[in-house]
Amino acid sequence: xxxxxARIIANLKQDYSRPSSEGGQKLSESMVRLMQNxxxxxxxxxxxxxxxxxxxNRTYRLREVSVGRYFPQDDTFRYVSFCGFRKxxxxxxxxxxxxxxDFSNEQVGKQISDxxxxxxxxxxxxxxxxxxxxxxxxxxxxGERRSPEQCLEADYFDARMFDxxxxxxxxxxYSGTIxxxxxxxxxxxxxxxxxxxxxxxxxxxxxQKQL
Numbered sequence: 098x099x100x101x102x103a104r105i106i107a108n109l110k111q112d113y114s115r116p117s118s119e120g121g122q123k124l125s126e127s128m129v130r131l132m133q134n135x136x137x138x139x140x141x142x143x144x145x146x147x148x149x150x151x152x153x154n155r156t157y158r159l160r161e162v163s164v165g166r167y168f169p170q171d172d173t174f175r176y177v178s179f180c181g182f183r184k185x186x187x188x189x190x191x192x193x194x195x196x197x198x199d200f201s202n203e204q205v206g207k208q209i210s211d212x213x214x215x216x217x218x219x220x221x222x223x224x225x226x227x228x229x230x231x232x233x234x235x236x237x238x239x240g241e242r243r244s245p246e247q248c249l250e251a252d253y254f255d256a257r258m259f260d261x262x263x264x265x266x267x268x269x270x271y272s273g274t275i276x277x278x279x280x281x282x283x284x285x286x287x288x289x290x291x292x293x294x295x296x297x298x299x300x301x302x303x304x305q306k307q308l
Contacts, residue, residue: 099219105245105279106217109209112282142302143178149269149295150180157284159271161232163190166258166267166299172196174267181272182232189229197265206255212289218242218251248273254280256288258296266299268292 098106150162161181167174173194179187205222206214216222218237228234236250258267269292273279280288 099217101242101245102217102219106207106209106215108245109215109279109282109285113210113213113285115282142298145298146178146295147180149291150178153269153271153288153291154180157271157280157288158274158276159280160275160277161253161272163270164267164295165195165270167265169303174200186230186232189227193227193230200257200265200268210285210289212257212292213285214255214257216251216253216255218249222251222253246278248277248279252279254285254288256285256292258292258299260296260300266296266303269295 146164146166150164153159153162159181161179163176163180163182164178165174165176171194173196175194176190179190182190205220206216207220208214219242223230223237228237231237231250233250242249253270253272256269256271257265258269260266269288271280271288
């Protein structure tokens, strides 16, 4: 692995293992707002997922956020909700579909907790032809990382979602912050909780409507 990428992964794992000492009030307010969205009369799953990505974009100042979920009808995973993307990048992401085994490539992504994976530019986390799924494709090949804190165009995180049987059912994908830095560890852990709430709603909807 590239030495800089290895250092970033090691730092993230170390930071994750440390107990959080702040952010309780912010987290409580965040969860209340999400639960209010869940209880909104006449709400649909798509509306809820759109609320989730918009909420994360605003609250954590992330450049881009998206959600993908499992479709049992054809046994695929696809992107379904977006915030912060250009329309052509959004369209390119919508055109992608994955199988379950596509999410286990440790040569590209590195797991830093039970729920979170990080994908770094040094490991080229996209295949040829997928450059258009990024907001600024021209930036994918430009420049080197100047510090371990700098978040590049190709860097992103996945917070994975599981049902009550621990089956993988989707993911929340997010970039670095608007000032091109990695999210802090409090943010990463809060997003894991948001992913857990979103997973419950996905499972509830699937049971009610056989999504």
